[in-house]
Amino acid sequence: xxxxxxxxxxxxxxxxxxxxxLIVQGxxxxxxxxxxxxxxxxxxxxxxxxxxxxxxxxxxxxxxIPGQVVKVDSEPYSYKIPNTEETVTLTHQxxxxxxxxxxxxxxxxxxxxxx
Numbered sequence: 001x002x003x004x005x006x007x008x009x010x011x012x013x014x015x016x017x018x019x020x021x022l023i024v025q026g027x028x029x030x031x032x033x034x035x036x037x038x039x040x041x042x043x044x045x046x047x048x049x050x051x052x053x054x055x056x057x058x059x060x061x062x063x064x065i066p067g068q069v070v071k072v073d074s075e076p077y078s079y080k081i082p083n084t085e086e087t088v089t090l091t092h093q094x095x096x097x098x099x100x101x102x103x104x105x106x107x108x109x110x111x112x113x114x115x
Contacts (some may be wrong), residue, residue, distance in 0.1 A: 001024050001027075001064045001065065001067070002024040002025060002026050002064065002065055002067050002068065002069060003024065003062065003064050004022050004023070004024055004060045004061055004062065004063045004064075004065070004095065005023050005024065005025045005045070005061065005062075006022075006058035006061060007020050007021060007023060007050075007052075007054075007058070007060075007061070008023060008047065009054070009105040010018065015035050019049060019050070019051075020049075020050055020052055020053070020054060020057045020102045021046075021047040021048060021049050022047070022048045022050050022052075022060065023045055023046075023047055023051060024045065024046055024047075024048055024065070024067075024096050025043050025044070025045045025069065026043055026044045026045075026068055026069035027043065028042070028043050028054060029041070029042060029043065029044070030083055031046060036087050040089050043069070044069035044070075044094045045069065045094060046069045046095050046096040047095045048110050065097060066099050067096055067097055067098045067099055067101075067102065068096075068097055068099070068102040069094050069095070069096055069097075070094065070096075070102055071092050071093075072092060072093060072094070072095050073091060073092055074090075074091060074092055074093045075091075076089050076090070076091050077089070077090055078090075080102060084092070110114055
């Protein structure tokens with residue numbers, strides 16, 4: 001399950017038409033810091049485009065829907081770490097997947113690891 005925690009207004013680059021994306025967050029997970037070796041808690045977030053208007057998006061905050069936020073490979077891109085001057089290059093992003101899609105992705109990864 002993921003929880004809708006917020007939304008964001010954006011504009012279509014070609015038409016300028018406004019649309020809203022819901023921000024969904026997965027469950028809490030423990031991650032080990034590469035720098036310190038210590039564990040910290042975090043939750044993955046992803047943006048999901050929608051056909052909803054602003055009022056509907058506001059009303060959906062706090063709702064839970066089936067699915068997961070999954071780490072997927074992407075083309076390299078620069079990311080500025082908030083509240084710092086540091087910019088890093090990332091080769092992944094987080095994407096919302098419904099339970100069926102996430103299960104298929106996990107099975108593909110597992111079968112590639114067996115070979």
